[in-house]
Amino acid sequence: MDAVLDRFDSARREVWRVAAKTSLGRRCATDRATRLSVLGITHTLTLLALVALAPVWLLLVGPLVLGVPHVMADIRYCFIRPARPIGWLPRVVVALPILGLMGMRAANLFFGVEIPLWNDVAFGSAAIVLASALGPRSAGARVGLTLITVGLGVLALAHARTTILIFAHAHNVIALGIFALWARSRGVGSAAFAVVPAFVIAIGLIAVGALEPVTAYFGGTQEPVAGLSLAGLAASLAPGVDGALATRIVLVYAFAQAMHYVLWLRLTPGAVLPGPPSLTYRRTLRGWVEDFGRLPFALAALSIIAVPIWAAFAEPMTVRSGYLSLAGFHGWLELAMLAMLGLGRARPASN
Numbered sequence: 001m002d003a004v005l006d007r008f009d010s011a012r013r014e015v016w017r018v019a020a021k022t023s024l025g026r027r028c029a030t031d032r033a034t035r036l037s038v039l040g041i042t043h044t045l046t047l048l049a050l051v052a053l054a055p056v057w058l059l060l061v062g063p064l065v066l067g068v069p070h071v072m073a074d075i076r077y078c079f080i081r082p083a084r085p086i087g088w089l090p091r092v093v094v095a096l097p098i099l100g101l102m103g104m105r106a107a108n109l110f111f112g113v114e115i116p117l118w119n120d121v122a123f124g125s126a127a128i129v130l131a132s133a134l135g136p137r138s139a140g141a142r143v144g145l146t147l148i149t150v151g152l153g154v155l156a157l158a159h160a161r162t163t164i165l166i167f168a169h170a171h172n173v174i175a176l177g178i179f180a181l182w183a184r185s186r187g188v189g190s191a192a193f194a195v196v197p198a199f200v201i202a203i204g205l206i207a208v209g210a211l212e213p214v215t216a217y218f219g220g221t222q223e224p225v226a227g228l229s230l231a232g233l234a235a236s237l238a239p240g241v242d243g244a245l246a247t248r249i250v251l252v253y254a255f256a257q258a259m260h261y262v263l264w265l266r267l268t269p270g271a272v273l274p275g276p277p278s279l280t281y282r283r284t285l286r287g288w289v290e291d292f293g294r295l296p297f298a299l300a301a302l303s304i305i306a307v308p309i310w311a312a313f314a315e316p317m318t319v320r321s322g323y324l325s326l327a328g329f330h331g332w333l334e335l336a337m338l339a340m341l342g343l344g345r346a347r348p349a350s351n
Contacts, residue, residue, distance in 0.1 A: 040195035053220035090134035097126040118160040124332030125153030131340035171331030172256035175263040
């Protein structure tokens with residue numbers, strides 16, 4: 001591993017050496033906000049191209065390759081090292097219903113236990129209510145926010161099917177809000193002024209069909225891959241919607257999901273981790289091991305490798321569906337941490 005990391009870090013130094021010949025490259029090397037802005041816009045343009053040319057591949061390969069790493073990042077930056085100081089007891093209390101949700105999902109996937117439709121909504125709402133009650137804010141603010149989240153939770157339970165559909169789309173955007181808040185708490189909030197508009201503009205372009213001429217000109221394909229198709233996804237992501245509008249809704253989801261991975265794996269770490277704007281691969285790996293511990297990190301690393309290998313030799317759609325089922329907890333964890341830390345003035349952390 002040391003030899004591999006040395007090679008990657010050597011290549012990284014060469015890239016920065018070349019980049020430093022330009023004024024923008026020098027700013028990226030020394031200024032965190034500039035680097036995050038450039039990264040965010042670059043990834044946005046790249047993902048727009050993939051949505052136009054190979055959206056089904058993006059929807060299939062993204063979860064299989066980046067799914068587990070992004071869930072690890074989600075846990076790391078929401079639970080292990082949140083942006084604002086908070087004790088372990090509130091975090092553990094909020095984690096209990098999340099663990100219950102994970103257990104029910106695992107029981108369904110591995111043992112065929114029937115799970116009621118409202119299961120995720122009930123456990124997820126409980127985590128959000130607890131987070132509202134335990135967040136680092138005044139007693140009055142805690143009471144007010146708790147009452148609001150209880151009311152929203154009851155409403156969500158009464159309309160569980162609609163809630164789950166909305167959540168399927170909205171959870172991809174939650175990471176954007178977390179990035180903006182976390183970046184602000186670390187003193188690099190200006191990066192959000194580049195990333196958030198780029199995200200919104202990209203979704204707008206997809207929603208109005210602006211990418212369709214690009215798809216036609218460059219021969220992009222929306223044909224099924226390994227049993228996954230836009231039409232099949234439209235049945236679950238855009239029920240009751242037909243034609244071009246249904247396809248565009250799925251394409252918006254494809255972009256938002258991929259950007260969700262970018263936010264957790266590239267932009268949020270760049271905003272919250274101490275040190276220089278760009279960390280070496282060796283230092284990045286050491287930080288992961290220190291935060292998770294050797295054994296948990298080793299098990300997670302094995303999962304990162306095992307999922308795409310399993311998909312290559314088994315049925316990719318089955319593996320993708322299994323991953324999405326087990327990973328369903330992380331969106332609720334994100335909402336809970338927003339409820340816990342998203343209101344009130346964040347205390348800037350030194351870099």
